[in-house]
Each structure stands twice: as structure tokens, then as C-alpha cells.
Amino acid sequence: MPNWRRVPQAHVGLLGCALAVLLSGAPREGAPPSMDPNMSSNRFTFARIQYGGRFSSRAFFGAVPPWAHDFPRGGRHLMKILSEVSLVDANPDEVVLRFDDPQLFKYPFAYLCEVGFMSLSDREIEGLREYLLRGGFLIVDDFREEWALENLRTHLRRAFPDLELEELDISHPIFNCFFHIKTLEVTPPYGEGVPKFFGLSDKKGRLMMIVNYNNDVSEYWEWADDPFAPIEYTNEAFKFGVNYAIYALTH
Secondary structure (H helix, E strand, O other), X not given: OOOOOOOOHHHOOHHHHHHHHHHOOOOOOOOOOOXXXXXXXXXXXXXXXXXXXXXOHHHOEOOEOHHHOOOOHHHHHHHHHHHHHOOOOEOOOOEEEOOOOHHHHHOOEEEEEOHHHOEOOHHHHHHHHHHHHOOOEEEEEEEOOHHHHHHHHHXXXXXXXXXXXXXXXXXXXXXXXXXOOOOXXXXXXXXXXXXXXXXEEOOOOOEEEEEEEOEOHHHHHHOOOOOOOOHHHHHHHHHHHHHHHHHHHHO
């Protein structure tokens, strides 16, 4: 776990109080890590993207493959908070799917991480393109350094040769659609590089993808129930996550 600085409890706001109550009893082990993707559910579900690629020693944390970082607690905690602060009926269990799996189209909200190590087949590229153009929304998170960003761009050029990532500023609706996020100058868990937010929009201007570069919001989601994770930072990370989900549902 990162060596974070403990933030005094006096700084906890209303969202922080909700987190403390909701997550204090969250199981660390023993709960089902994901639901069966073939299982029918009308609840809002967090879908995690699995991929193959060139793995190195840097790609692993406790023998966990890159696509599975912060799984399953990060998504589970976000869904708990989303259910508490909104009227969304969120499923606590996430599904794990590849871009070429037709089951993915059941889930409008997907998460992808450590894209520097990602390698997608032509079928997966086609699935990525169709998923986003049909209304799916993708969070790209937990990666840093230019080489990783370039690997993401290389894959996106294959899927969308006519579109480019653009840096987003605080005026974008995704940062104001539920919580009013005041600043994009956030503190990443590992302090590597300056966090930036990129987006990929379709030709009608709908944001299809949010890219958290030099950042790792799901790391804060994962450790939100641990006293060593700074509560101010986890609060802000959940605000971003809730806004992403609400944007996905309303656009």
C-alpha cells in the first residue's frame, strides 16, 4: 500500500461521513470478485476490461495482472457510494469482459487501467469502436508516463483514425454533472507526474471516454475504508467517479 499521509478527521465532510459508515464493514476477502457476465441484471454495473499484452515485472503488483489493479474493491466501493448519494440502483459486483465480447454491450459503463501494457487484437479494436459509438462510456485510469499514453493513442488511432484525444478543463460538463468539482489539480497516489484529464468525443460532441493520465482514482476507491488513506483524497476521487457514472447515464 502507498505511504500516504494521514489527514486529520476534522477535515471530513458529509461525503466522508457517508464513506466511513458505508465502507467500514466492507469485506476485504471472501465476497464474489465479479458476477457472471451472462447473468441478466437491470442494475447499473461496473464493467472491467480485460486484455492481453506484453507483461513485465513492473506490470505486476502482488502477482495481479495489469488490467486487474484495484479489483474488485475499487469498483465495489464506487458502486456503494453511487447508490448512497444518488437514485442509481448500482450493482456491487462488477463484470470482467474483453472488448470483443458481445456481452459488453449490456453494460454502458466500463473501466480500463494500466494501458501501457495493453495489446488489443483487430477484433477487440472493432469491439472498442462499436461499444463507444453505440453509447458506451469508458474510464481509462491508473497509468503514467508518456510511453503508456502513446500506447493508448496508438490503439485509439486504430479504432478512431479520424478522432484525437483532447485535454479537458474544469468547464467540461463531466466535472459538473452531479458534484461541482472545483479543481483538476489533484494529488495522485504515487506522485508520479502531473495529472491531466483527456477525453475522446464523437463527431456530435458526446464524450465517450475519460482518461485519467498520471493519476489513479481507483486506488483511492480501493483503500477508502482504510485509515491510512487520506480521507480528503478519497472523497475527491469518489466525486470524480460518481460524476463519470452520472455523465455516462445522462449522455
